[in-house]
Amino acid sequence: MNKDKTIEKKKIPCALTIAGSDCSGGAGIQADIKTMLSLGVYASSIITSLTAQNTLGVRDIFDLTRHFLDEQFDAVFTDIYPDAVKIGMVSNKEIVEGIVENLKKYKAKKIVVDPVMVSTSGSVLLQEDAISILVNELIPLATMITPNIPEASKLSGLEIKKREDMIKAAYLIDEKYKGKSIASDSSNLNGKCNKNNRPAILIKGGHSIEDANDLLLYNGELTWFENERIHNDNTHGTGCTLSSAIASYLSLGYDLKEAIKHAKEYITNALKCDFDLGAGSGPLNHAWKITG
Numbered sequence: 001m002n003k004d005k006t007i008e009k010k011k012i013p014c015a016l017t018i019a020g021s022d023c024s025g026g027a028g029i030q031a032d033i034k035t036m037l038s039l040g041v042y043a044s045s046i047i048t049s050l051t052a053q054n055t056l057g058v059r060d061i062f063d064l065t066r067h068f069l070d071e072q073f074d075a076v077f078t079d080i081y082p083d084a085v086k087i088g089m090v091s092n093k094e095i096v097e098g099i100v101e102n103l104k105k106y107k108a109k110k111i112v113v114d115p116v117m118v119s120t121s122g123s124v125l126l127q128e129d130a131i132s133i134l135v136n137e138l139i140p141l142a143t144m145i146t147p148n149i150p151e152a153s154k155l156s157g158l159e160i161k162k163r164e165d166m167i168k169a170a171y172l173i174d175e176k177y178k179g180k181s182i183a184s185d186s187s188n189l190n191g192k193c194n195k196n197n198r199p200a201i202l203i204k205g206g207h208s209i210e211d212a213n214d215l216l217l218y219n220g221e222l223t224w225f226e227n228e229r230i231h232n233d234n235t236h237g238t239g240c241t242l243s244s245a246i247a248s249y250l251s252l253g254y255d256l257k258e259a260i261k262h263a264k265e266y267i268t269n270a271l272k273c274d275f276d277l278g279a280g281s282g283p284l285n286h287a288w289k290i291t292g
């Protein structure tokens, strides 16, 4: 097909999610696309794994093949090149290896890695033998990582109980990646030099017994993102939503801190709606801007 190139078309920001499918629509690819759409960003997706799950738990997992992962990468990157990428559930070693190779091959930029390991309902979403490749090869490609408290404990080797532990864990993770970043945009993120040449670390506070505050360590500087804790048990997919909202804002050209600030506000508003679907920990209301 030959498109008419003489008509000037509007440039649409594009964000890509590389994640698992959640058939019940609360987490994974489905949460990511809903978030991106409601933030006015075009969403594309590369599916790593199909999960049969709902608000009560994960029943089964079916991983896609390396061949099918490569085909999806090629189809997306050679046609609608993304302005930012969010990575969620990567499931097994072969898939993480494939993601690493393809991100390098297509020189993907503005990569937000949510190191999803275990679901809220307690199911393992990252196989044990895939952890080291995620840690040693995928994270160094990231602009930013967004571990929750259990994931930050795993990455730092530190038990996190309070605010001070989050700070210590952020420094321990940061130290591991000193000089290790090989992200395509690590030296020029929206014109802001990532002096330390390592991924920014955002430890999410949803699992904290204190406030649900998130801590960023970026270029050696700590920043807290503090919003009130919403008393709502329906938190299925909050982590997926936060990382895809950050990727959306990055694709719109926001700098890292502004992107996190707005993404956190998005989560707070979606939780405030008090959606109550399903018998377990229900999903967020991504239509909060419309339905209030």
Ligand SMILES: Nc1ncnc2c1ncn2[C@@H]1O[C@H](COP(=O)(O)OP(=O)(O)O)[C@@H](O)[C@H]1O
Pocket (backbone or CB within 6 Å): 147, 148, 149, 204, 205, 206, 207, 212, 213, 214, 227, 228, 229, 230, 231, 232, 235, 237, 238, 239, 240, 242, 264, 267, 268, 271
């Ligand atoms: N009850 C809550 N009230 C307000 N914000 C929350 C609440 N629970 C989680 N969040 C926010 O949702 C985002 C995801 O956090 P978290 O639940 O820790 O991630 P994950 O889903 O990966 O376990 C973070 O920005 C966190 O602060």
Ligand SMILES: Cc1ncc(COP(=O)(O)O)c(N)n1
Pocket (backbone or CB within 6 Å): 019, 020, 021, 022, 027, 028, 029, 051, 088, 089, 116, 118, 119, 120, 121, 125, 235, 236, 237, 238, 239, 240
């Ligand atoms: C496909 C997929 N990706 C990620 C999560 C984590 O989300 P949560 O921690 O809310 O269970 C999930 N349950 N399913």
